[in-house]
Amino acid sequence: MIKAGILGGGQLGRMLLQEAANYPVEVSVMEKDPSCPSAKLCHHFITGDITNYDDVIRFGEGLDVITIEIENVNVEALFELEKRGCRIIPKPQALRTIKNKIFQKEFYTEHQIPTASYKVLQNREELKNNIDFLPAVHKLATGGYDGKGVQIIKKQEDIPLGFDAPAVLEKMISIEKEIAIIVAVAENGKTAIYPPVEMFFDPVLNLLDLQLCPASIPEKTLWKAEAIALTVARKLDSPGIFAIEMFVDREGNVWVNETAPRVHNSGHHTIEAHYSSQFDMLWRIILNYPLGNTSMIMSSMMVNLLGAEGYAGETQYEGLEEILSIPDVFVHLYGKTDTKPGRKMGHATIISNEKQELIHQANKIKSTLRIKGNKTI
């Protein structure tokens, strides 16, 4: 039986493990927190720091293949493990490109992939020399995650909000829609592409909030977006799952925002709404099986279930019974024992071929379910 490892033990790992149980594979997980969502669903849980070189090397010894569920891992260790013969999905080379937002932007430029124009800045001081570039988005080169490490700088007065560290300053695009496409790349280079999803963000938390599949975009925009997503995935030259987030502007132009080299929040709906989910697909890639079928079974909407504002501590669900009674809703709770405002505690997917039904039930879920902690903060 193939011995596979996952670096990171959050909800993405948990959903990967749920699917792993359909295949003959022995899975190890490494994560710092032994109470993380993945700890109790794998053959071997190893407590360790995925950003630490020695921990990752120790984890990789004896494994046939390693994947990630978060970019923030020690890439040098993965290069070393690759040298020793362990398959790494995605390849450390691709991961290094994506992990650093500066490298990522340079990669798009190098391959003529449309992306917002940008400047590379080393510190906050350099922001001051680029006032004519505003309004812009300041993105930390490394360490950003789930909306953190991203700051909108509209005008000179916002400059103190910027990061005093290497970062990309990206020209603001007049966004009509945000979409994402997931591309699967097999080790033999074959690709499979999922239909695009349309993303609606929470403007305060900058967190993915709602998501519709398929995105309502004109056919011409779809063609562009698919061509761009496939180019990104191919040029990264690595097997894996790649989630390519894109902006569509008012003129119908498509711009790559960023890419994740792993299973992604924008693919959660694929569990119920598509034949092969992104999680199933990654196992197919890892185990060198044929790629799965990305077709839709039905249209879908996905709602992130976030920790409510003002609460922390032991998780309590309010309104859960009501949303479990909606006939076309699938609820996934990640088993996190503690909540905090904006924490991703679960998601719900609605499947229906009626768009009005999707929107109606999504709103019902958002207005009904509250995930609170036992402490007010």
Next chain:
Amino acid sequence: MIKAGILGGGQLGRMLLQEAANYPVEVSVMEKDPSCPSAKLCHHFITGDITNYDDVIRFGEGLDVITIEIENVNVEALFELEKRGCRIIPKPQALRTIKNKIFQKEFYTEHQIPTASYKVLQNREELKNNIDFLPAVHKLATGGYDGKGVQIIKKQEDIPLGFDAPAVLEKMISIEKEIAIIVAVAENGKTAIYPPVEMFFDPVLNLLDLQLCPASIPEKTLWKAEAIALTVARKLDSPGIFAIEMFVDREGNVWVNETAPRVHNSGHHTIEAHYSSQFDMLWRIILNYPLGNTSMIMSSMMVNLLGAEGYAGETQYEGLEEILSIPDVFVHLYGKTDTKPGRKMGHATIISNEKQELIHQANKIKSTLRIKGNKTI
């Protein structure tokens, strides 16, 4: 978080655990074999004998609720744990009725539930006094499983094949079809019923081989079957999942064959083909959530993937890539490291609204996939 226990660690437990990860529940599993399919997917795995009183009591201490994935458990221990305040799903009372084929038949008779006429025999000797009752089916009162403990006695010469132990001798019915209906019963008494499936058996192994959902039966037969299934579930007076297997004879009469008080092979297709799968449904019952939606998303066919004749030992899959390439097929392999002839190694579900497509792909799967061991026997 509710602490739940599953007695038994086979593939049914494994599929229950895959679904448990969608809910806030801490799951323990007890099974003799620490390499069983469920061992690595639960919070706590306890090595123990589920037929042993002390082991089951020890397992139950500290749990809020216990369910089973096989009937062959120590019921006396469950009665004791129930007395101590642990919820048992299904209730020990219902389990005791079903576990013993004699009690089960008497239960049907008591509640005027149509079932083949029968005699209760204590040993092989008594078979000889019932030659005028042949052809009949001899079923061991206890301990039968997956086709074992059932023997067809057509004529006097077959009597030596009968069991020398308490058993039921059941008059043979001229069967037109075998169907099964799964009924979910919540603790508050509410029920939900899945559409009937039509089962096709392997005549040699007497093992469920293929299964179509929905069964192709006339509406009138459907009404009868649903009414009977609901009566069985209600009269058992217990929350849980109940799989009621029935015969349809040439006159369209419906007869209960037997009932399983747990998730069942005849419900595997519900994972992909229905909104709430039987596994999801059992967690809803266990956690006192509302019952799920039993509606079909699409018609389906389920194929059991059995260990090939003539092989044992370390599992090897032949033709797996080919069946993983079929666009509307979902493959579940149970991760059993060793195979033997007829062992349930996995299943595949085809979903399609075209019956011809279901049959075509089921035949392809059956003719393509071979699960062999590394030893010929």
